[in-house]
Amino acid sequence: MENILEVKDLHVTFDTYGGKVQAVRGVNFNLKKGETLAIVGESGSGKSVTTKALMGLIPKPAGKIPKGEIIFEGKDLAKLNDKHMQQIRGRDISMIFQDPMTSLNPTMKVGGQIMEGLIKHQKMNKAKAKDRAIELLDLVGIPNPKERINQYPHQFSGGMRQRVVIAIALACNPKILLADEPTTALDVTIQAQILELMKDIQKKTETSIVFITHDLGVVANVADRVAVMYAGKIVEIGTVDDIFYNPKHPYTWGLLGSMPTVDSKEDELIAIPGTPPDLMKPPKGDAFAARNPYAMKIDTEMEPPLFKVSDTHYAATWLLHEDAPQVEPPAAVKRRMKGFATADASDEKGEES
Amino acid sequence: MAKYIAQRIIYMIITLFIIATATFFLMKLLPGSPFNQVAAKLSDAQMEILLDRYGLNDPVPVQYFKYIGGLIQGDLGVSFQYNNRAVTDLIMTRIGPSAYLGAQAMIIGSILGIILGMVASIRHNSWVDYTSNILAVIGISIPSFVFAGLLQYYFAVQWRIFPPSFWEGPEYTVLPTIALMIFPMAICARFMRTEMMEVLGSDYIELARAKGVSNNKIMFKHALRNALIPVITVIGPMTVSLMTGTLVIEQIFAVPGLGEQFVRSINVNDYPMIMGTTLLFSVLFIGVVLIVDLLYGIIDPRIRLTGGKK
Numbered sequence: 001m002e003n004i005l006e007v008k009d010l011h012v013t014f015d016t017y018g019g020k021v022q023a024v025r026g027v028n029f030n031l032k033k034g035e036t037l038a039i040v041g042e043s044g045s046g047k048s049v050t051t052k053a054l055m056g057l058i059p060k061p062a063g064k065i066p067k068g069e070i071i072f073e074g075k076d077l078a079k080l081n082d083k084h085m086q087q088i089r090g091r092d093i094s095m096i097f098q099d100p101m102t103s104l105n106p107t108m109k110v111g112g113q114i115m116e117g118l119i120k121h122q123k124m125n126k127a128k129a130k131d132r133a134i135e136l137l138d139l140v141g142i143p144n145p146k147e148r149i150n151q152y153p154h155q156f157s158g159g160m161r162q163r164v165v166i167a168i169a170l171a172c173n174p175k176i177l178l179a180d181e182p183t184t185a186l187d188v189t190i191q192a193q194i195l196e197l198m199k200d201i202q203k204k205t206e207t208s209i210v211f212i213t214h215d216l217g218v219v220a221n222v223a224d225r226v227a228v229m230y231a232g233k234i235v236e237i238g239t240v241d242d243i244f245y246n247p248k249h250p251y252t253w254g255l256l257g258s259m260p261t262v263d264s265k266e267d268e269l270i271a272i273p274g275t276p277p278d279l280m281k282p283p284k285g286d287a288f289a290a291r292n293p294y295a296m297k298i299d300t301e302m303e304p305p306l307f308k309v310s311d312t313h314y315a316a317t318w319l320l321h322e323d324a325p326q327v328e329p330p331a332a333v334k335r336r337m338k339g340f341a342t343a344d345a346s347d348e349k350g351e352e353s
Numbered sequence: 354m355a356k357y358i359a360q361r362i363i364y365m366i367i368t369l370f371i372i373a374t375a376t377f378f379l380m381k382l383l384p385g386s387p388f389n390q391v392a393a394k395l396s397d398a399q400m401e402i403l404l405d406r407y408g409l410n411d412p413v414p415v416q417y418f419k420y421i422g423g424l425i426q427g428d429l430g431v432s433f434q435y436n437n438r439a440v441t442d443l444i445m446t447r448i449g450p451s452a453y454l455g456a457q458a459m460i461i462g463s464i465l466g467i468i469l470g471m472v473a474s475i476r477h478n479s480w481v482d483y484t485s486n487i488l489a490v491i492g493i494s495i496p497s498f499v500f501a502g503l504l505q506y507y508f509a510v511q512w513r514i515f516p517p518s519f520w521e522g523p524e525y526t527v528l529p530t531i532a533l534m535i536f537p538m539a540i541c542a543r544f545m546r547t548e549m550m551e552v553l554g555s556d557y558i559e560l561a562r563a564k565g566v567s568n569n570k571i572m573f574k575h576a577l578r579n580a581l582i583p584v585i586t587v588i589g590p591m592t593v594s595l596m597t598g599t600l601v602i603e604q605i606f607a608v609p610g611l612g613e614q615f616v617r618s619i620n621v622n623d624y625p626m627i628m629g630t631t632l633l634f635s636v637l638f639i640g641v642v643l644i645v646d647l648l649y650g651i652i653d654p655r656i657r658l659t660g661g662k663k
Contacts, residue, residue: 057562082568090565097563103556106655107578117564152654168564 005031010068019280023049025232036209038219041229047212051178056085091121094169098181100161104153111149117171136167159190231287238313244340248315253329387433387622430625440629451610462534470545492539501532501605518607529606548580589645
């Protein structure tokens with residue numbers, strides 16, 4: 001499938017009083033048409049900053065993109081000025097935010113907030129934009145859209161607000177939808193509804209989605225491919241099957257090991273020891289080395305390149321080097337990998353019957 | 354909505370009654386009598402007649418009930434200084450310049466302050482921001498009569514651009530308006546900057562940017578309205594300080610307004626005038642508070658008053 005977005009060696013830095021923070025340090029990935037790419041990683045790993053960079057929403061002047069390209073339809077978004085980006089934001093690339101309680105303007109009617117993009121990008125008149133807004137509210141599953149459109153955000157519940165945020169993002173049929181932890185602030189039952197809604201909409205509109213999350217359960221549910229980020233870099237990228245059944249990077253093992261499953265015993269939750277490195281002074285070598293029980297001498301000396309595991313699967317760990325010792329993931333993680341496989345198989349059976 | 358306003362007006366009347374009572378008894382504690390200046394020329398008997406004539410020999414509670422009785426019928430009594438002219442009449446002739454000055458200073462001051470605060474927040478941490486900050490601190494900390502004196506000296510005496518005092522045309526309003534508006538302007542600028550900074554950093558502004566909304570629209574359509582909500586809150590109390598401010602400013606610029614009259618009335622124990630003016634200020638203040646509350650509802654839909662909807 002053709003790539004709709006190519007990110008090449010993206011760097012983002014922030015100037016702070018304490019010094020320069022290297023939030024994103026050379027990220028490469030492609031986004032294919034109609035696929036969902038999940039970016040996972042812990043807080044501070046650069047997931048959100050990466051998506052903000054794609055939108056041109058890095059707060060200036062503190063934030064900069066000193067290096068790298070974001071190629072979309074032949075243009076490098078990293079070098080476009082704000083006026084041009086305004087044309088792309090909301091029309092070609094749009095975004096769903098994390099917290100629906102704060103991401104809608106409290107003093108503007110919901111309808112007005114949806115119509116704004118339509119009037120700007122699709123040059124609709126007010127009446128037409130209103131019809132479309134009603135249609136959108138209906139699409140995202142809000143009952144009585146004709147009345148709801150004239151209400152204010154405080155008259156909506158959290159889940160309903162997130163639906164409105166999704167409606168705003170979908171208004172102009174964007175080619176790429178960036179979802180920055182869209183379910184994190186919602187309670188679990190609503191989470192599932194919102195995920196279903198997003199999958200449903202993707203089927204209808206064939207939008208490409210970049211889905212940021214730190215919830216691996218969500219990833220398994222929505223993603224086609226997964227990129228694991230750590231300390232501003234992608235350390236492992238592959239299809240969902242690659243990442244869940246055949247993870248290669250010790251950090252990915254850590255993430256999988258720290259994720260509770262239905263049949264995991266109490267002592268099986270493995271926390272990754274330590275904290276992420278200070279990105280003002282990124283460590284020499286592999287940024288994960290200090291927390292990595294499998295770290296080798298070379299990890300503290302040189303950064304590992306992305307080793308190819310298969311055509312779809314790459315991981316940046318020296319363990320994949322031909323001279324490295326054979327290391328197996330921890331037993332708990334292995335059990336989990338098996339667990340995913342069987343759960344998946346039974347899922348499929350369930351769907352068939 | 355109508356029900357809400359009616360309810361508020363009832364509360365206003367109760368508040369006014371309490372204010373009238375408190376002022377009445379406090380005023381009676383003032384030393385001297387309204388006839389101090391003429392006392393030397395009058396015999397004791399004549400003085401007695403005068404005091405009787407105005408009911409000032411009655412016990413204080415009787416005077417109080419008489420006054421309240423008149424008040425309920427809309428009668429504020431007669432002034433002792435101006436040959437028995439009705440207080441209402443005197444206030445009506447004096448209120449014009451005061452209201453004009455106050456409104457002009459308040460409107461220009463708060464609008465300029467809001468613009469200044471907005472510019473400072475857009476260009477935050479630049480020289481514009483620092484300058485407006487310094488101006489705001491100066492405006493808040495230096496009392497208006499200092500500005501009044503400086504303005505008079507430079508603009509009227511040294512450069513002769515504006516007349517120094519009196520009330521004979523629009524150009525006479527310029528200097529007192531500037532002296533009065535500096536405080537509300539400074540307060541508005543400070544508040545507006547802080548609020549704008551907070552609003553501009555909020556999620557819904559980022560979402561508006563993500564929609565591709567232009568910077569101007571983000572400022573005026575999304576940010577301004579949200580930032581104004583807290584600013585409106587300070588405008589209420591500010592109006593009060595402006596009212597007391599006018600007392601001094603009217604003296605300095607010899608403006609024939611209520612403030613100037615009020616000060617004189619206190620000096621000569623003109624009880625009905627003091628009562629009348631105090632009550633008027635109270636009505637204005639309570640009215641402003643009500644207007645601010647109603648404005649809240651217009652600006653912020655979350656606290657829109659729906660009149661007993663459950």
